[in-house]
Amino acid sequence: MIEITEQPIEVQKVIDAASLKEAGAINTFIGTVRNQTSGKKVTKLEYEAYEPMAVSEIQKVIDRASQQWILTGWAISHRVGTLLPGEIAVVVAVATPHRKESFAACQFIIDSLKQTVPIWKKEFFEDGDQWVSAHP
Amino acid sequence: MILKIKTFGISRDILGGRVVELDMNGTSVGDLRKSLSLRYPQLDKLNSLFIAVNQEYAEDEKVLSDKDEIALIPPVSGG
Numbered sequence: 046m047i048e049i050t051e052q053p054i055e056v057q058k059v060i061d062a063a064s065l066k067e068a069g070a071i072n073t074f075i076g077t078v079r080n081q082t083s084g085k086k087v088t089k090l091e092y093e094a095y096e097p098m099a100v101s102e103i104q105k106v107i108d109r110a111s112q113q114w115i116l117t118g119w120a121i122s123h124r125v126g127t128l129l130p131g132e133i134a135v136v137v138a139v140a141t142p143h144r145k146e147s148f149a150a151c152q153f154i155i156d157s158l159k160q161t162v163p164i165w166k167k168e169f170f171e172d173g174d175q176w177v178s179a180h181p
Numbered sequence: 182m183i184l185k186i187k188t189f190g191i192s193r194d195i196l197g198g199r200v201v202e203l204d205m206n207g208t209s210v211g212d213l214r215k216s217l218s219l220r221y222p223q224l225d226k227l228n229s230l231f232i233a234v235n236q237e238y239a240e241d242e243k244v245l246s247d248k249d250e251i252a253l254i255p256p257v258s259g260g
Contacts, residue, residue: 164259165190177258
């Protein structure tokens with residue numbers, strides 16, 4: 046399952062979508078909105094996605110992971126729109142036969158997602174805003 | 182060639198719209214980069230700028246047509 050959603054992410058739904066009886070482990074990463082950046086209070090984040098390309102790029106990440114590990118199931122949900130500190134921005138659930146691969150595959154997927162998938166976030170502070178990672 | 186360019190993130194702020202028309206010189210993605218850079222020099226200050234053609238990251242050598250779906254991909258920051 047690959048999902049880009051404006052609705053709050055239901056973690057259990059993502060885990061269920063990754064679950065199969067062949068798995069011995071399900072590793073779940075939950076990314077949440079931090080309340081500060083370099084000591085500055087963050088009031089909210091706005092996420093946007095180039096949705097069709099984001100879905101196809103997430104699929105490519107999954108395909109690359111599948112070449113390295115046996116994935117018996119996987120599911121990724123990424124939120125877009127306005128999020129407040131503490132809210133869930135992304136959930137990655139990966140099922141593998143054994144636990145070691147589940148950690149490695151989950152880390153690979155979230156790290157790759159952050160590098161290649163066309164999703165952007167803007168941080169809002171009490172005195173301004175900035176697109177994250179846009180400038181050196 | 183006149184292209185319609187989809188913008189996202191900070192590139193939308195710089196170009197000033199969700200879809201912007203640009204009359205470019207040349208035919209390749211590299212030529213488009215030059216046209217964009219001349220008209221919108223602030224793009225050069227970004228950490229990176231990729232160009233997607235038909236929802237795929239494109240190399241500078243790729244030749245464009247005015248029917249392609251073209252999008253600017255400034256530094257991504259999902260997760």
